Amino acid sequence: CGGGNLNLSVYDPSLVLQSSSSFNSTGASSTDQGWGAAVGPDGSVYAAGIVNQNCGGQNAWVGKYNSSLVLQSSASFDGPVYSYDGAQAVAADASGNIYTAGYVNEYRPNNVLNNNMLVAKYNASLVLLATASFSAQPDGDERAWAVAPGQGGAVYAAGIAAGHLWLWKYDSSLVLQATATVTGTANNSDIAYGIAVASNGTVYAAGMVENSGTGNDLWVGRYDPALVLESSATFNGPLAASDDYGSRVAVNGDGDVFVAGEVESSAENWNIWLGKYDAYLALVSSTVYGASALVDEMYSITADEKGRVFLSGTSPEGDGDIWAAQFNTALVFQSSFTVDGPGVTVDRGAGIATDGNGAVYAVGTLSLAANSEEDIYLSKYQALATPPAVGIADPPDNSYKYALDAVAGTAFDDVSVSSAQLSIQRLSDGLYWNGSAWAAGPLWLDAGVDANNWTYESVPSWVSRSSYTVVAKARDRAGDWSQLYSTSTFTFGEAPAGCGVNATREVAKSGYQYSSIQAAVNSISAVLSTTACVVIRDAETYSEQVTVRNFANNGYRLKIMADPTFVSSAPLVNPPAFSTAAFQVFNDSVSVLGINIISTNSVQYGIRASSSAVTVSSVNIVSGGKIYTAGISISSYSEVSFSSITVQSAVGLRLNGSGTTVSFSTVTSTLVNSYGAALYLNGVSSNTITQSYIANLGTGGCAAGYVGAGAHLTGGASNNTISLSTITSSVFGYCGGAVQLTD
Known part of the structure; x- marks a missing residue:
C-alpha cells in the first residue's frame, strides 16, 4: 500500500540549506501532513503525521530516519474503516519504544462513525506492539494532540474528549490507568495540546480553556504521576475577552516549565506567547514574539538539557511559511529560520525535537504546487551556540x-x-x-x-x-x-613588616606596579583599614612633588619608604620647578623613611608637614642652595631620627608644635644675617632634641637684629629639652653663638 510524500532538508549552523530530497509514492496530487517529531535514545529521528494512501484512505503515519535524514523504515496505521486516521504527535522512551497519538475513525456503541482518541506503541524498528482508543461520548470529535512517556513504562496523552480538555494515563501495554479532565467556567470547548513529564515523574499538561468573561485562555496544569491535579495557571492575553489559542508545554532538567501558545494582541491578530514557570507553576517571565498586525501560529515546543527552548509553527510571511526559532532560558530570542514551499497554500511547522547535542529536527507540511499537493517536511539544523x-x-x-x-x-x-x-x-x-x-x-x-x-x-x-x-x-x-x-x-610582591598586604604599593621606574610615588599614594583607599605602605624598589631619581592629604587614618599610618633591604643606596626625590617641597604632608600619621632629597630647583622646603604625628627617619636632605625656607618644617607630636639635613641660606629644621622628638640626626645650615638658625623653635614647647649634631656653618659676623646661631629658641618657646647633643655656630658677632634665646 503506497502513499505519502516526503521532503528532506539539512541546514548548517547558520540555518543555510545544505541539501534536500523528496519521497513520493502516490503521485503529484497527494495531500500529506507532518505533525510530530521525536529523537530516540540512539539518535534516530522520528516523524509522525497523516498520509493519503491508495488502499487505506487517510492513515496515521510514522517514519524513522537516521541523523542525516535518510529514511530507515516507516509504518502506517489504518483504522477499521476506510476513512480518516491520523497521528498528531510522536515520542520515544528511554528504551527506544515509539509512541504516537492522534485519532482513529471508528464506530461508537451507538453505531455513529466518528474520530476516537488513539495511542499506538511501536518498537524502535516501527513494528506495531499495541494500540488503544478512547471515546467519552456518543458523538463528537475526540483526539489526542500530545503524547509523552513517563516513569515505569507509563504513557501519558493529552487532547480533547466530550468537548473538554482530557488527559490519559496508560501502562506499558497501553491499558488505561487513569484519566483527568478540565472544564473552563464557560463550560464550552476546552482542549489540551501538550504534555510533558519531568524527571521526578511530575506531569505537566497545557492547552486552552474557555472562561466566562475572558474567552479562551492559555492553561497549564501540574499533576502527580496518577493524574491528580496539584496546581494550575491560566494566562489571558492583552485583550480583556481575547481568544488565546493553543498551548504546548516542555520541561527541562532544571525543572523549568516552558509554555507556548498564541495570544490575541489586537482584534483578529495573534502572536506567539512564550512563558517560563517554576516547577509549581509560578510565572517567572514571558515574552511575545511576532508582528502585532499579523497572525502567527505556534504548534510545538521542546527544551533541551542545555537550557535552550525551541518553537515551531507558522510564520505569517507570504502565504504562510514553516517557522522554527530558538530562545535561551531567559526567553531571549536567538535565531530562527523559515521555509516557503513552491505552492500557494500555507506551509506549517508542527513538530520539533532535539537530540540534546545541538541538532534540532522540525517536522511540518510543505505546499508544493498549485494543485494543492502537500508533503510531510522534515528538516535538521544546528542550534545556535553562544559561548560564555x-x-x-x-x-x-x-x-x-x-x-x-x-x-x-x-x-x-x-x-x-x-x-x-x-x-x-x-x-x-x-x-x-x-x-x-x-x-x-x-x-x-x-x-x-x-x-x-x-x-x-x-x-x-x-x-x-x-x-x-x-x-x-x-x-x-x-x-x-x-x-x-x-x-x-x-x-x-612582598609587603614589608607591618604593612597591610592589601594596602601596599610598589614603585620603580620600570617593572613594578607604579612608576611614580604620587600615583602610588593616590591609589590607596582614602579610608585606611590597615597600615598603608608605598615602597620604592629602586634607587632612581623621582622628579616629583609628593603630596599627602585627605586620608582618614583610623589609627593606622601611611608610610612612604625605600625598600627596607637597601643598605647603601636609596631613592632620590628632586622636586620639579614651581614645587613647594619634595614632600608636602597635610595629613597626620604619615611616615617618610629612607629617602634622599635634593633640589636642583628653587623650592621652599625639603619636607613640609603641617599635620601632627609625622615621622621622618633615615632621610637625607641636601639643598644645594635651592631650598630657601627650611629643610624640614614639622608639626606637633612628630619624630625626626637618623636623618641628615644640609641647607645653605635656610633653616635646617623648624619645629612648629609641641611634643616632637629629634634624635640621632645632623642638621647644618650656613645662615648669616638672617632671622633663623640650623634649628629653629618659635613659640613651641615640650620638644626634645637628643643625641644630635646641630651647627650653623656660616662664616663671618652678623649685624644686630639678625640671628646666626646653631639653635634659635624664640617667641616664648619653653620647656624644650636639648640633651646629649652638640650645638655650634661659626658665626660671630651680635647674632652668633651656639644657642640664641630671644623673646
Whole structure:
C-alpha cells in the first residue's frame, strides 16, 4: 500500500540549506501532513503525521530516519474503516519504544462513525506492539494532540474528549490507568495540546480553556504521576475577552516549565506567547514574539538539557511559511529560520525535537504546487551556540599582589555556565601549576563554579618578586567553551613588616606596579583599614612633588619608604620647578623613611608637614642652595631620627608644635644675617632634641637684629629639652653663638 510524500532538508549552523530530497509514492496530487517529531535514545529521528494512501484512505503515519535524514523504515496505521486516521504527535522512551497519538475513525456503541482518541506503541524498528482508543461520548470529535512517556513504562496523552480538555494515563501495554479532565467556567470547548513529564515523574499538561468573561485562555496544569491535579495557571492575553489559542508545554532538567501558545494582541491578530514557570507553576517571565498586525501560529515546543527552548509553527510571511526559532532560558530570542514551499497554500511547522547535542529536527507540511499537493517536511539544523564570556577578577591584569589565597573570576552565558578552568604559568621558567607542583604544560585546572562566579583555591606558594600569568576559560551547558580566554599577568610582591598586604604599593621606574610615588599614594583607599605602605624598589631619581592629604587614618599610618633591604643606596626625590617641597604632608600619621632629597630647583622646603604625628627617619636632605625656607618644617607630636639635613641660606629644621622628638640626626645650615638658625623653635614647647649634631656653618659676623646661631629658641618657646647633643655656630658677632634665646 503506497502513499505519502516526503521532503528532506539539512541546514548548517547558520540555518543555510545544505541539501534536500523528496519521497513520493502516490503521485503529484497527494495531500500529506507532518505533525510530530521525536529523537530516540540512539539518535534516530522520528516523524509522525497523516498520509493519503491508495488502499487505506487517510492513515496515521510514522517514519524513522537516521541523523542525516535518510529514511530507515516507516509504518502506517489504518483504522477499521476506510476513512480518516491520523497521528498528531510522536515520542520515544528511554528504551527506544515509539509512541504516537492522534485519532482513529471508528464506530461508537451507538453505531455513529466518528474520530476516537488513539495511542499506538511501536518498537524502535516501527513494528506495531499495541494500540488503544478512547471515546467519552456518543458523538463528537475526540483526539489526542500530545503524547509523552513517563516513569515505569507509563504513557501519558493529552487532547480533547466530550468537548473538554482530557488527559490519559496508560501502562506499558497501553491499558488505561487513569484519566483527568478540565472544564473552563464557560463550560464550552476546552482542549489540551501538550504534555510533558519531568524527571521526578511530575506531569505537566497545557492547552486552552474557555472562561466566562475572558474567552479562551492559555492553561497549564501540574499533576502527580496518577493524574491528580496539584496546581494550575491560566494566562489571558492583552485583550480583556481575547481568544488565546493553543498551548504546548516542555520541561527541562532544571525543572523549568516552558509554555507556548498564541495570544490575541489586537482584534483578529495573534502572536506567539512564550512563558517560563517554576516547577509549581509560578510565572517567572514571558515574552511575545511576532508582528502585532499579523497572525502567527505556534504548534510545538521542546527544551533541551542545555537550557535552550525551541518553537515551531507558522510564520505569517507570504502565504504562510514553516517557522522554527530558538530562545535561551531567559526567553531571549536567538535565531530562527523559515521555509516557503513552491505552492500557494500555507506551509506549517508542527513538530520539533532535539537530540540534546545541538541538532534540532522540525517536522511540518510543505505546499508544493498549485494543485494543492502537500508533503510531510522534515528538516535538521544546528542550534545556535553562544559561548560564555569569562573574566579574571583577582588577580587583576598587570597588578602586584601581596597576598593571593585564591584565583577568582566571573563567567556569563545565555544558557548557564557548567564549568570553568584556568592555567597558572610561572614566567621565570615557563612551567605550569598542576595543583601540587610545577610541571611542563600547558595544564588546565578545574575551578569551582557558583552561578556566575568561579574560584580556584589550590594555589601555589607564590614567590616574592616573581611574575605569573593566569588564563581562564569557561564552558556552558551546551558544551561550548569561551571563544576568548581571559588573561591576567601579575607580580607577587612582598609587603614589608607591618604593612597591610592589601594596602601596599610598589614603585620603580620600570617593572613594578607604579612608576611614580604620587600615583602610588593616590591609589590607596582614602579610608585606611590597615597600615598603608608605598615602597620604592629602586634607587632612581623621582622628579616629583609628593603630596599627602585627605586620608582618614583610623589609627593606622601611611608610610612612604625605600625598600627596607637597601643598605647603601636609596631613592632620590628632586622636586620639579614651581614645587613647594619634595614632600608636602597635610595629613597626620604619615611616615617618610629612607629617602634622599635634593633640589636642583628653587623650592621652599625639603619636607613640609603641617599635620601632627609625622615621622621622618633615615632621610637625607641636601639643598644645594635651592631650598630657601627650611629643610624640614614639622608639626606637633612628630619624630625626626637618623636623618641628615644640609641647607645653605635656610633653616635646617623648624619645629612648629609641641611634643616632637629629634634624635640621632645632623642638621647644618650656613645662615648669616638672617632671622633663623640650623634649628629653629618659635613659640613651641615640650620638644626634645637628643643625641644630635646641630651647627650653623656660616662664616663671618652678623649685624644686630639678625640671628646666626646653631639653635634659635624664640617667641616664648619653653620647656624644650636639648640633651646629649652638640650645638655650634661659626658665626660671630651680635647674632652668633651656639644657642640664641630671644623673646
